[in-house]
Amino acid sequence: MTSRTIYGTQKTMELICPAGTPSALRAAVEAGSDAVYCGFRNETNARNFPGLNFDDEELREGVAYAHSRAAKVLVALNTFARAGNFGIWQRAAEQAVSAGADALIVADLGLIDWARKAFPEQRIHLSVQAAAATVPAIRFYVEHFGVRRVVLPRVLTVDEIAAIAADGACEIEVFAFGGLCVMAEGRCLLSSYATGESPNMNGVCSPAAHVAYAQEGTDLAARLNGFTIDRYPDGQPAAYPTLCKGRFSCGGKTMHVFEEPTSLNTIEILPALQRAGVSALKIEGRQRGKAYPDSDGARLPRGVGCFAFGAANAIAGAVSIYRR
Amino acid sequence: MQITIGPVLFNWSNPEWADFYARIAEEAPVDRVVLGEVICSKRTPFRSDAIGDVVERLERAGKDVVLATLALPTLKREIAEIGETAGGDHMIEVNDIAAVYQLGGRAHVVGPFINVYNEHTLKVLEGLGARTVCLPPELPAQSIRAIAACRTTADIEVLAFGRAPLAVSARCYHARLHNLTKDSCRYVCDQDRDGLDVDTLDGQKFLAVNGIATMASGVTVLGRELTTLADAGVSRIRLSPHTCDMVAVSAAYRDLCDGRIDAAELMAVIQQQPLPGAIVNGYVHGRAGSVFA
Structure with a gap:
């Protein structure tokens, strides 16, 4: 495993895979991920979906397993702590640190401040949910709270990433593959406007409990809490009704007003990302478990492998994680 | 209860923008006026000639003037402009x-685009110089109460009137809709003075686009909730400008806050206004923001 290095001395890009469940964590580590990221089974993480995530004991086991294979575990505490209930987020941070997490991925300013004081030695990464996309925003978190790495929003160009990395305030992590938020992450309330539940407050976006499909004549309507997000003529495959990926009427047009139902894939620009000074690549998709596209998705770990794995069997293993 | 007129979030023409503030200065019974461009720096050059006169007029009328800054600065020029604004005489x-980084601890107002979800975040921001914090629109009353209970140096403000801003994006949706790029947008957002409606394919009113911002279709109107919010420690309400008669709206809020009318009478005044969307208040009740509870 050529890419496994101690933080701070690493030269190649670290590959960080999603671990929605303990078995996904093992699979990702076995496949050769340099690190995995995961969260607790509650509202402290932004993938608070049924059937996903870890309890305290599972995290301890997961960290022990990952460390036995020289892989790191990054724990996402990336929602915004609910007022009056800060203790839930504090406990999650305590459990993560106690389990041996290599880093906490945090978005909430209050939680970052608390964690920095409670665990001065703990490595803290700034979650993409904090939407720090400029040099002064990143310096703010580095200088005030000692943040060691920032996860950049998915909408930046390679040149913009390079300019931020060149400032050298901290390590830069970018999303390499998966869901694409076209809104500034952590600054989008569309989901709570439609359903009452949002990424920031509840760790969910366009939650499944509010989804309904209805066959209406030849159309299949996909709705979120009663709002029609798209309609599919007979036989056309229907997508999950994620709010910002829907078709709407606007200004006399019917179109994907915000974004097409597409995903992010950086396979073509991986060398450019490395030249830009990116330290780590993150694969989105803790909610996807072991199921991931065999077609497009499988291409990324292969490409990443050129830089981060360097071993054919590891690439094959990584590919196997992402089979749908 | 103090009343703040929030910044105009839409691309109004310069004369319309200046006339609006002239009327606010002379006629609106409000305490503070926040003005300046929040959504898109390309709109700013059209304002810079007029803003000096507008500020002077507002201050002569006794209003406390605060200058707003961008919600999503990305370019070096935009960041530099925030620094220049911060270096001036106004909060x-x-x-x-x-922008918080650039202020370096100077006193400031925290706008609704900053994520303040709990009392610890409030404490951090107070320590960095926050004197007023306008909370994010999605917070329920319970959270507002818990946050306000811990305030020391900052006043707590909530949006009481107007379309809530729901998201910002690197992409300009007005430009996208017109098959233009953000850089060559021809300022098409100036056609939609309260935002451009985004309806579902079944004709439901849903959202509104405004440049890089996505807004609620529904217009937040808090009336009877203000008693609870005042009791919770909220000391400022924000009225976000629309093309309706904002003097009438602010006068009705002043009357409600001073006990001259009740919430039902406020609602009656507001319902007479040509609002761009249905009246909503779900967020403060802990429900979907799109509903009226």
Whole structure:
């Protein structure tokens, strides 16, 4: 495993895979991920979906397993702590640190401040949910709270990433593959406007409990809490009704007003990302478990492998994680 | 209860923008006026000639003037402009954490685009110079109460009137809709003075686009909730400008806050206004923001 290095001395890009469940964590580590990221089974993480995530004991086991294979575990505490209930987020941070997490991925300013004081030695990464996309925003978190790495929003160009990395305030992590938020992450309330539940407050976006499909004549309507997000003529495959990926009427047009139902894939620009000074690549998709596209998705770990794995069997293993 | 007129979030023409503030200065019974461009820096050059006169007029009328800054600064020029604004004589309203960094601890207002979800975040921001914090629109009353209970140096403000801003994006949706790029947008957002409606394919009113911002279709109107919010420690309400008669709206809020009318009478005044969307208040009740509870 050529890419496994101690933080701070690493030269190649670290590959960080999603671990929605303990078995996904093992699979990702076995496949050769340099690190995995995961969260607790509650509202402290932004993938608070049924059937996903870890309890305290599972995290301890997961960290022990990952460390036995020289892989790191990054724990996402990336929602915004609910007022009056800060203790839930504090406990999650305590459990993560106690389990041996290599880093906490945090978005909430209050939680970052608390964690920095409670665990001065703990490595803290700034979650993409904090939407720090400029040099002064990143310096703010580095200088005030000692943040060691920032996860950049998915909408930046390679040149913009390079300019931020060149400032050298901290390590830069970018999303390499998966869901694409076209809104500034952590600054989008569309989901709570439609359903009452949002990424920031509840760790969910366009939650499944509010989804309904209805066959209406030849159309299949996909709705979120009663709002029609798209309609599919007979036989056309229907997508999950994620709010910002829907078709709407606007200004006399019917179109994907915000974004097409597409995903992010950086396979073509991986060398450019490395030249830009990116330290780590993150694969989105803790909610996807072991199921991931065999077609497009499988291409990324292969490409990443050129830089981060360097071993054919590891690439094959990584590919196997992402089979749908 | 103090009343704040929030910044105009839409691309109004210069004369319309200046006339609006002239009327606010002379006729609106409000305490503070926040003005300046929040959504798109390309709109700013059209304002810079007029803003000096507008500020002077507002201050002569006894209004406390705060200068707003961008919600999503990305270009070096935009960041530099925030620094220049911050270096002036007026308190500024920050809407991105980059601006907090640039202020270096100077007193400021925290706008609704900054994520303040709990009392610990409030404490951090107070320590950095926050004197007013306008909370994010999605917070329920319970959270507002818990946050306000811990305030020391900052007043707590909530949006009481107007379309709530729901998201910002690197992409300009007005430009996208017109098959233009953000850089060559021809300022098409100036056609939609309260935002451009985004309806579902079944004709439901849903959202509104405004440049890089996505807004609620529904217009937040808090009336009877203000008693609870005042009791919770909220000391300022924000009225976000629309093309309806904002003097009438602010006068009705002044009357409600001073006990001259009740919430039903406020609602009656507001319902007479040509609002761009249905009246909603779900967020403060802990429900979907799109509903009226």
